[in-house]
Amino acid sequence: MVIAGIMSGTSLDGIDVALCDFNTEADSMEFKLLVANTYPFQRTTRQFIEKVINQEISVSLISNLSALLSELYAQSVIELCVSAGISLSKIDAIAVHGQTVYHQPTAVTMGEHRVRSTLQLLDAPLLSHRTGIKVLFDFRSADIALGGQGAPLVPIFDKAYFRNRDKDMICLNIGGIANITCLPAKPEQRIKAFDTGPGNMLIDLAMKYYFSKNFDDKGHVAETGTLQHDLLMELLSNGFIFKIPPKSTGSESFGQHFLAKIVSQHYLAEDVITTLTHFTVESIAHNIESFCTESGIIIVSGGGAANKFMLKLLHKRLPDFAISTSDTWGIHPDYKEAIAFAYLGLLNIMRLPANLPEVTGASRRTILGSRYEM
């Protein structure tokens, strides 16, 4: 079964598409990544999305942006297939996350009612008609309807693909925020999944501020600076890092506002990058040691997998763990989320539940995703 997974995350950098060929006969989860690519958003598109997220919106913008994004998703799938010489008719389904513009898993009052909701923009019939492929979408609402957080959804993929009977496995995704899925070797032990703190977000923002660059390529800048211990202590005193999971965070905690307090202290630019890299490593390491396991295998994905200096620090800080990037396990670090959504699509088609109540807090397991089919 060939499924195109589409992820466009809150980083607003673009549309990740991963074409996955699943072996539905295999006992364990088996698939081949046929091809994958990222299609960047144009500036105007990013601005439309930012407007909605910042609540400067009209209902027409919500409705028309859903259509626009679906046209772009369709273009991305078509371009990927054309570039790879794969016929669209070979694709069984598109599993698409949609663009999150609102996520409120804790109840708010509306009139006499208490409601909880999440909103991913998408026009599924449009995407389906432009590609000729059936579309699976809205993967978070069912879990929220059952009292869950509607997130994280990737752990079921981690469980199916990485769980190992001999070793504790930790899937570490270093995106803007860093998150981990802890997969204990013992089947009776609970799977945990939560955010550990900043991933690349603060480093990226500081690189932009000091060097007008988007990120610290391979960690070269961090390698040249000197760790500032007092600054690191100050950063770690942030309440989130030592908080007991489940927990989640975002740019509201580790974004521009957080960085502003650092740059006002007049450290050397390189030293800030170095110290922020240590901060990310220390927050990841602390959370793994305190809340997951004392030894095991760490599999790194996300943009941070390319930061060689960060991985070197992580090796040093966690000597009892084997650390490798997800590509050595057959998962391209940049497309793990898009691949995971293709897998969520597969579970929907196979009519299998896809939420893990132990990590989302939902009252029970359920099938995730709605479907439009011509």
Added chain:
Amino acid sequence: MVIAGIMSGTSLDGIDVALCDFNTEADSMEFKLLVANTYPFQRTTRQFIEKVINQEISVSLISNLSALLSELYAQSVIELCVSAGISLSKIDAIAVHGQTVYHQPTAVTMGEHRVRSTLQLLDAPLLSHRTGIKVLFDFRSADIALGGQGAPLVPIFDKAYFRNRDKDMICLNIGGIANITCLPAKPEQRIKAFDTGPGNMLIDLAMKYYFSKNFDDKGHVAETGTLQHDLLMELLSNGFIFKIPPKSTGSESFGQHFLAKIVSQHYLAEDVITTLTHFTVESIAHNIESFCTESGIIIVSGGGAANKFMLKLLHKRLPDFAISTSDTWGIHPDYKEAIAFAYLGLLNIMRLPANLPEVTGASRRTILGSRYEM
């Protein structure tokens, strides 16, 4: 197959639910209306929807209102089943229109793109989880994706239920706006469906203005007044009535603003009600005669079906037509739209296309509706 059709229209009066038992073995469309009811919106709910329609919104309101409405849809289905002693497990699917808050079938520019979209608020997984029933929804987007207007959708129900080889049939729905589906006896003739002008909207507004009543019960007030010919001529000079179809209209044309020009002329209250009733009748009659057929059977549904005086005038004005209300054909006049949506749900389940390109303008027929199933 038992399907619950749910309609909540732009009148914002509440949620119509119709439980329909379709005979899927029959050659022609056959069904039994098991039970139906209207569940009025609370004032706060109506205000939330009005806010969104009037573009005084936030993305949180859009998201949370979708959840709220879905909770209310679920309550309505559950209450209807409890009151009728029907087990929820007997219902095969819920086919729900959702609450329209935006409808833009003509293209608008977004960045470098031209997009067309419609937005019906709904949280399908939530509705499904509260009722335990699979949910069919978003019936308009696929037709719009194919270049159609996404409306009207009821004509395929009219065609399946009312079309007759011997007589031209006209399905006349007198809601706030009046619309007709013209079903020619000859199968080679095209089906037409369009708005004819005001239905009860102006009469209702005038009843509220003059008598603080919501509507003219059975047409009793209109019966006591005198037709003011000069006012009727003025009303008919409105461009819409004589316009060639396809055409559609709404409260922006025949609402408060239109009424304000009438009440400023100091006619007697009863005479205004009488003349507005004649206006509705004349606009319906003209459109049927000019754009449908010279004789046939008119089947009336909607709130106007209860206005005996209006029906009497229509009889007099169209002597070559047989006129009856839809209940004599087995369709409760108040629940025709909810029943039609149950039928659209049936077509989705049977994987049959449900748009009529001849009335919507779409480039081809397609399956309408997305699905969430636990």
